[in-house]
Amino acid sequence: RQVTSDASFHSVSFSETDHPKVLITGGLGQLGVGLAKLLRKRFGKNNVILSDIRKPPSNVFHSGPFIYSDILDYKNLREIVVNNRITWLVHYSALLSAVGEANVALARSVNITGLHNILDIAAEHGLRLFVPSTIGAFGPTSPRNPTPDLCVQRPRTIYGVSKVHAELMGEYYHHRYGLDFRCLRYPGIISADSMPGGGTTDYAVQIFHDAIKSGKFECNLKHDTRLPMMYIDDCLRATLEVMEAPTDTLTMRTYNINAMSFTPEELAQELQKQMPLEVTYDVDHVRQAIADSWPMNFDDSNARKDWGWKHDYDLPELVQTMLNYFGTDTR
Ligand code: AKB
Secondary structure, eight states: OOOOOOOOOOOOOOOSOOOEEEEEEEETTTHHHHHHHHHHHHOOOOEEEEEEEEEEOOOHHHOOOEOOOOOOOHHHHHHHHHTOOOOOEEEEEOOHHHHHOHHHHHHHHHIIHHHHHHHHHHTTOOOOOEEEGGGGOOOOSSOOOSBBBSSSSOOHHHHHHHHHHHHHHHHHHHHHHEEEEEEEEEEEEEOOOOOEEOOSSTHHHHHHHHHHHHHHEESSTTTTTOOEEEEEHHHHHHHHHHHHOGGGGGSEEEEEEEEEEEOOHHHHHHTTSSSSOEEEEEOHHHHHHHHHHSSSBOOOOOHHHOOOOOOOOHHHHHHHHHHHHTTTTOO
């Protein structure tokens, strides 16, 4: 069956049995390689293209298609979408919260101007577009415990402001132009084989590396800073599930998703059940102010109700899985 997109856009044709042809931007960040692996398993290796402006390590280069793409270069992006007959776009390029505060101009350009290019390309070519949002899209005047999908959003970071902008622009393009925009607000994501860069929740990944290397960890947030967190496998599965969700199950286009919430002290205690670990605190005031304005608990009941979201990993499983990955003999 031939499907033609909204007449106001260039027409795209694909048979219903075809797999999507996916482009992932910002593919060398914390999440891209893992998502490509999951999607390639489902849709075939050559149907998922990772892209970035950086040179990929050889294991990434050899595991499937990789292409140079600069989201600030509209023509480059359009060429990639056209030449590869892309049908799904996963937009992972972004500067995170702490690094964004250190370079506001770059964050504004990548997170806001880059998104405009992505929205236009996606709308023009009838793509299904996924853009992640974040707990960082909330701010000090949002309800923090729990934080529902719909409430006051007045973040105080350029990262948060750019993510609220992305949510609103995506929803606007959906209503105005029929763009198939899908967005999840991610908690802090914890992964073993990839490092986050420049976030406020990064401590929750670093603690594993330092614990294993030296048995010591210096935390840059206060011991009682509670933030929503998720293991990467849950995050990537949620992303695939919302991308595959039938349109009529989505009562919204931007959903909170959650798994657990913990403080640095609680995470350290869970690790200390398995291995010796000494934790000290040297607070980074920029990160602490950001964390203090973010949700402590995330209400993701709409995602659970509408498209069946269900997390697999709570804190004990997260810690065990991370330690297993590093091959730590904890007995
Ligand atoms: C950050 O800390 O900036 C990110 C996020 C929660 O969006 N990990």
